[in-house]
Structure formats: structure tokens, C-alpha cells
Amino acid sequence: MRALPVLVAGLLAAALVAAYVAFGGTSYEPTQVADPCAPRPARETDGTGERIEVVLLAAADETACALGVSREELVLALRSVDELDELADKEGRSRDELEDALRDGLERAVDEAEQEGLIGETTANALGFAAARLPLSLLLSVLRGASSFLD
């Protein structure tokens, strides 16, 4: 009986932990990001801005799929050439490989969008030119501020 307080304390402690686990206490998982190689559901678009967004996100998916990274990692690395270099290092690739994948992804996405009638010829030509010809740092600036460039 002298050990009764120890028993009570042990039972109370176990009950508290069990209750917190039952309320979902061990279930932390970050929201899962989608596989960039899997097709995404088609979106309704309204206006040039949304159509360009669809093209750029499709380009990000194409590039991320080719590089074996998530679309989100790639988008975050588009902040600067340095960030892109960091991603290349992390994935064990050269900057040239990353740059080629980025340009190819953008060109493919632009071609597909033009074939589907999502964007017109002028926009497709402008994006295609940017993908093929602009230096990388300028291309990243265009991707970051595409509205002012295209509108």
C-alpha cells in the first residue's frame, strides 16, 4: 500500500499519453507534394495570366520529372542562379544539365500549350524564344516576372 502513490502516478501518466495519442498526437506529416511525372487534372483558365501560369507550371512539371525532383523544389530553386546551382549540387548534376532540362521542359510545355490552343502563336513564340535563346539569369528573371514581359 505504501507504493500506491507510485502506482497511481504511473497510471495517470500512461492515461494522459494514451489520450494524447488517441487525439492524433503522433500523426504529424507534412502535406504531400504531387508527383511531377503524374498528369495533373486540367484547370479552367481565365485570361492571359492564368494561361501563362498553366504553361509555366507544366514546364516546371516537365523539368522536375526529367531531373527527378519535386516541382516545388525546382520552383524554389528558380529564385537565382546560385539557388539553381545548389539544387544541381544536391542532385549530383552539373549546371548545364539543369539548364538544358529547364529549357527543354519549357519548350515542350509551350509546344503542347500551343497545340492545345491554350496560348496563341505570339505568346508561344515569345516563350519559345526565351526558352531557347536567353541567358540563364535573364530567363529566370523572365520566369519570375512573366506578366510584365508578355502583357
Added chain:
Amino acid sequence: MLVGLGIALALADSSVVTLALPDILRRFDVEIPEVAWVLTSYNLVLAFAAVPAAYVARRRPVPVFVLGTLVFAAASLACGLAPSFGVLVGARCGQAVGGALLVCAALDLLTEIDGSDARAVRTWATAGVLGAALGPAAGGILTETLGWESIFLVQAPLALVTVAAAWRLRARPLVVPAGRPNVPANLALLLVSGALTAALFLLVLLLVDGWRISAAAAGVIVSVMPAAAIATSAVAPRVGSTLVRAAAGALLIAGGLAALGVLPGSDWRWTIVPQVFVGAGLGLTLSALTERALEGRSPQAVHGGWTIAARHAGVVVGLLLLTPIFTTALDRNEDRALRAGAAAVLDSDIPPLEKLGVAQDVLAVVRNADREVPDVRQAFADRPDDEQYRTLEERLVDELDRAVTAAFSRPFLLGALLALAALVPIAVAGRSRRVSV
């Protein structure tokens, strides 16, 4: 009572700055592992200085108490006026030396005042528990109302009041040889104190830095712990023997910390019941183990010094173990939350050509936080105040809150393991007692 105030002040300093750490971190532009040294330095020096201070104190308790208090008061002023982080940490070491002298000498003074060793030990242990438990709440309220410097500036005059009280006392010097310390009881104190560090240090960090609650509000929230400790201390002697109280308290602390390690949501209300458990455990265990470590041993000041050394070594062990585990988990979870946050931005309803900018602004906030908990709201400071942005901001805050809360999980669970490990020396103390009987 004034001597008790001196003890409570010195032992409150072990944790009093916990809620001020985010402000100190910003004031001196240091990172979490560095700012933890404001706590670590005090506890480390106190752990090393306590036993030598006790040997000095037993020869001339009153002058040593007065000297310790004056050193403590002067170093407190230096902390409050520190122009750099290095000076602050140096002054904290000075506070610890003064604190060691005053706390150890106080035990002999209390014996004179209370007229009995047992009563003196109970008063001494209770003052220590109250100081340690009340520290974070008092520090948080002072930080919010008057600034973190006030925590130290307020202590100087309070400490000097205790000098006036001690000056009139006469205590007999004790020069009998000191026996061996009670190793199991002191080891249990070390482990329990390490576990309590998780509650006193990490919980505050979670509330203030993780969930962005103000220091004053966090001070009120964490006052649940001292309230539970005080309530339990009042009934503790009726619970059972010192070892039964110690074991029951260690289990309650372990349960409370484990529950903090599996919080079901990022809301302060989930911390209340675990805090009651930790506070109740603290009220039962610390005083019981201190009484056990001093039971039948003489001179009291020296064995009291061993308990102070054990407690504060435990705090240091806790800080050194828990801080890197927490910062590593925070880095990992932030990366995962960042990817999830970027997905939320790309799939959101904000204007399409803003998405890349917002995602990258969020990334910049997280990168600039550099081992602190980032505040993603900064990325929305210059964005339009409409529903689309507010919805996205709330989603990102929730994503990061969950990641941060999960990052605290392992350190809390490690704290729970330390509390459970304390049951081993407590059991050994029980066996050795039966053998000796």
C-alpha cells in the same frame, strides 16, 4: 522568510531568463544554440561552484551569505546593463558564483532560524522548488512589461534586502568532516533536473518562438507549472516517504513530458494538462530527493551543496542534449514544410503571376531565419489584404506550426526518458536504505 527569498532568487535564475531568450537572441543577434548559453553558463558554474562554496560556507555562514548575496546583486546589475553578449554570459557566471555561496550558506542560517535540521532542509528545498518553478513565469511577465533587462535589474535590490535580514543572524561554524554524498539521491536529482529543462526551456521556446505567443501570455500559460508545484508541495509530506514521493513525481514528470512530445495540435491549451503533471511531479520530486540526500548527513551545507551541484549539472546535461536535437529536427521539418508550403502556393487562388514571387519570398523568410523558427507572415507583409492571400497565409502558418510542433517532439520525449531513468537511482536508494536497516 527573507533568507528563503535569497534562495528562491538564486535558484530562479536557473530558468528565469527562459522567456527572455527570444528577446536576448534578437538584441545581440545570436542563434538558438548560442543564446542557450545564457542559461547553460549559469547552471554550469553553479554546478561546479556549489560544493566548494558549501565548504567555505560551513566555516562562516553569515559572512559568506552576505558576500554571496552582494556578488549576486552586483552580477545581476552587470547582466541588466550588459553591452554585449559576451559580457552578459560573463556576468551570468558571476551571478552563479554569488548564488552558490548564498544558497549553501543559507542552509546553515535556516538551521539557526528554524531550530531544527529537518525543518531547515524542508524550507530550503521548498524555496528552491518555488524559485525554479516560478522563474519562467516571472521572467516572461517582466520581459513583456519592462524588457528582459528588468529581470536582472529587479533582482539586485531584492537580493540586498536579504543581506539586511542575514546581518543580524548568528550561526555556529561547523567544522566536522563531511561524509560522502548520497550518490543515488543526487543522481536522481541530476536526471530529474535534466528532464525538467525540457519543460522549463523547450515549452517556453515552443510557445514564444514556435507559436508566436507573446512573452507575457506565455508567462501566464507556463505559470500552470508553478501553481501545480506549489499545490502539490503543500500536500507532499502526506503522500508518503521521500522515496515514494520521488518515484511518483518522476512518473508524473515523465507522463507530462511524453504528452508534450505527442501534442495533438499546435494550440497552447493542449499544454495545460501536461504542465499540471510536470508541476505536480516537480513539487513531489525535487523536495523529496533533496530531503533524502540530506537525511542523516552532516554538515548540511556541504550535502546541500551536492544537491545544488547535481540539480544544475542536470540542467546543463538537459540543455546540451536537447538543444542540438531540437535544432536538427527543426531544420529537417522546416525543409519538409517548405516544400509543402510551396505546393500550397502553386495550387492557391492568388493571381497566377504572383505565385513564384510569394513562394520565393517564403523561402527567403525561412532561409533568413537561420536556425530560428521563421515567421512566414513576413512574406505577406506587402501583399494585398484580401481573402485569397489570407487563406494562403493561414495555410502556410498552419503547415509551419505543425512542422515546428513536431520538431519539439523528440526533445520532449527525451526529457520523459530522463525522468524515467531517475527511477533507477531512486530504486537503488530504496534498496540501500533497506540493506542499511
